[in-house]
Amino acid sequence: MAVTAYAPASTGNVSLGFDILGLALAPIDGSLLGDRVSVVEETQAFSLENSGRFAHKLPEDPTQNIVYDCFLGFKAEMAELGIDVQPVKMKLEKNLPIGSGLGSSASSIVAALAALNGFYGNPLNSELLLRLMGKLEGQISGSIHYDNVAPCFLGGLQLMLESETQISLSLPTFDDWYWVICYSGASVSTAAAREILPAQYDKATTIEFGRQLAVFVDALHRGDRALAASMMKDVVAEPYRKSLLNNFDASRAYSLQQGALAFGISGSGPTVFAAVDNLNAANDIKSWLEQNYIQNENGFAHVCKVDTRGTQVLEDE
Ligand SMILES: Nc1ncnc2c1ncn2[C@@H]1O[C@H](COP(=O)(O)OP(=O)(O)OP(=O)(O)O)[C@@H](O)[C@H]1O
Numbered sequence: 096m097a098v099t100a101y102a103p104a105s106t107g108n109v110s111l112g113f114d115i116l117g118l119a120l121a122p123i124d125g126s127l128l129g130d131r132v133s134v135v136e137e138t139q140a141f142s143l144e145n146s147g148r149f150a151h152k153l154p155e156d157p158t159q160n161i162v163y164d165c166f167l168g169f170k171a172e173m174a175e176l177g178i179d180v181q182p183v184k185m186k187l188e189k190n191l192p193i194g195s196g197l198g199s200s201a202s203s204i205v206a207a208l209a210a211l212n213g214f215y216g217n218p219l220n221s222e223l224l225l226r227l228m229g230k231l232e233g234q235i236s237g238s239i240h241y242d243n244v245a246p247c248f249l250g251g252l253q254l255m256l257e258s259e260t261q262i263s264l265s266l267p268t269f270d271d272w273y274w275v276i277c278y279s280g281a282s283v284s285t286a287a288a289r290e291i292l293p294a295q296y297d298k299a300t301t302i303e304f305g306r307q308l309a310v311f312v313d314a315l316h317r318g319d320r321a322l323a324a325s326m327m328k329d330v331v332a333e334p335y336r337k338s339l340l341n342n343f344d345a346s347r348a349y350s351l352q353q354g355a356l357a358f359g360i361s362g363s364g365p366t367v368f369a370a371v372d373n374l375n376a377a378n379d380i381k382s383w384l385e386q387n388y389i390q391n392e393n394g395f396a397h398v399c400k401v402d403t404r405g406t407q408v409l410e411d412e
């Protein structure tokens with residue numbers, strides 16, 4: 096029976112946890128903000144059919160699509176278990192823009208591997224799947240980082256542990272916070288946005304990074320909203336990346352003036368996010384960003400909450 100998986104958008108870094116903190120997102124209006132991948136049936140030769148708002152941005156050759164690499168990666172893992180996997184017919188509904196900072200490739204990777212695993216009766220455990228997801232994400236961006244694939248797969252706010260037995264730890268979040276996200280419509284390559292960062296950081300920045308992350312995690316566990324929000328300042332990527340983003344400073348200034356608790360770049364951009372604890376302010380910031388941050392017809396904005404469910408796998412009727 097065909098199996099479909101939905102994998103939500105995610106924000107990597109969340110300003111204060113470069114490469115090791117990520118958040119899954121769900122628009123509060125119920126709209127889909129994530130890719131869907133189906134495994135339809137076994138066939139003679141691998142095939143992939145693309146649909147969705149951003150399908151036209153995908154490589155035309157199916158073997159250049161990361162979903163194909165997911166199939167190969169899954170087949171190799173299954174071979175280790177002594178199981179031979181035949182070519183399959185797959186479908187990708189590409190709802191997330193590529194190079195958006197919303198974990199677009201991660202969403203395709205997670206949905207593809209979750210659907211493949213579901214189709215074959217879940218032979219691979221979650222930990223193994225997540226490692227494979229990270230490996231495939233690393234293939235695209237140049238280095239393995241789990242801050243999109245882990246929240247996309249598991250849901251919620253995830254802190255990377257990356258021990259031999261566990262990749263990610265789930266952190267508590269505040270139910271009353273909204274996350275306004277706005278994608279400008281431009282494309283920023285993750286690999287390029289990583290290249291512009293320094294290879295080394297000075298002592299003061301390193302101490303600041305450690306202080307912020309430690310205090311933030313403690314504040315989350317104690318439910319101290321104000322303290323948590325006050326730690327959400329990016330000392331690692333934003334100083335270098337914001338020059339790639341049109342109208343970033345004005346967007347932050349407006350959001351903070353409207354009462355946003357924090358404002359930053361989602362992943363490697365160009366999507367920005369504002370954390371807000373008031374729905375009216377969240378809607379107001381969304382409207383302003385739609386008017387002032389979006390650059391073309393591909394852009395969009397949503398008021399979101401944390402997606403606590405992560406990837407959803409369904410057997411088709
Ligand atoms: N299914 C897919 N989804 C997204 N990108 C894909 C897919 N298949 C192949 N690619 C290629 O992978 C690369 C993705 O680039 P990049 O990592 O910058 O984007 P991204 O993962 O969409 O970014 P972000 O995490 O910021 O949303 C592009 O070159 C794109 O053509």
Ligand SMILES: N[C@@H](CCO)C(=O)O
Nearest residue numbers: 107114242285362363
């Ligand atoms: N942590 C990654 C996320 C990419 O979406 C980066 O900022 O490069």
